[in-house]
């Protein structure tokens with residue numbers, strides 16, 4: 001009996017933050033690192049289903065850098081990155097399409113359904129909602145078929161969230177001529193969060209946040225101003241895959257999205273902890 005009463009108390013405690021966030025949109029970016037860890041992924045998806053069940057509106061945008069690297073290696077193609085973005089030639093694009101839109105997008109949707117939620121995969125294989133163009137870069141740094149999202153079909157996404165389904169989209173966009181582009185998943189999530197006017201944008205990664213020493217979890221920076229973040233990129237403290245993530249945070253702030261967080265997706269219930277603990281569990285980036 002005592003145990004049952006304690007459980008009921010927990011539910012009552014949760015009422016405050018459920019009321020606070022009911023009806024608000026949270027865009028959640030799943031990085032390749034958490035997609036590799038089936039157990040961590042299961043807990044994340046359960047948190048997502050819970051959020052949806054209590055009236056929050058989670059929207060998932062995913063990458064899959066590690067799975068792409070593996071598939072490229074099987075095809076004998078060497079991964080090539082410039083400032084955290086993959087140089088994408090024709091052969092690489094075909095692999096990216098298969099891994100992101102074909103495999104991972106379908107897998108995530110099926111997993112949500114398997115755990116009892118409702119989800120819809122949104123890609124150019126079903127209903128595409130991310131439109132854009134080739135990402136302009138200096139001539140000596142041409143990235144090939146790498147794109148940027150310039151338009152998001154928010155009606156389709158919101159239509160799903162209103163009918164209790166979790167929209168799941170891969171980080172790819174379609175150009176005006178139907179060309180597909182590979183988009184860094186952090187920047188894709190940013191574009192979706194801005195278009196939806198999301199309350200929160202959460203990046204789930206395999207580190208506990210932005211660190212002063214990238215190999216030392218104890219050097220996590222819990223709260224980072226945009227000026228300080230720019231300085232950490234300039235000085236090289238923030239490098240590789242963390243660069244597009246932090247750049248995406250900086251772009252998003254001040255454009256309607258209220259909170260941007262980078263948290264460790266491998267920490268059990270990190271998503272729920274992020275929402276209902278006041279101190280937060282990762283790095284919050286603010287203006």
Ligand SMILES: Nc1ncnc2c1ncn2[C@@H]1O[C@H](COP(=O)(O)OP(=O)(O)O)[C@@H](O)[C@H]1O
Nearest residue numbers: 031032033205206210211214237238239241242
């Ligand atoms: N200052 C830093 N703090 C934390 N991680 C950093 C930092 N600089 C670079 N990184 C690297 O960024 C990685 C996260 O980016 P990425 O590999 O793209 O992850 P994801 O697949 O989750 O998007 C970390 O695993 C870490 O190696």
Ligand SMILES: CC(=O)N[C@@H](CCC(=O)OP(=O)(O)O)C(=O)O
Nearest residue numbers: 031032063064065085086184185
């Ligand atoms: C242009 C570009 O770099 N696209 C990324 C898309 C996937 C991605 O961003 O995945 P993570 O979130 O796992 O890093 C890539 O090809 O790896």
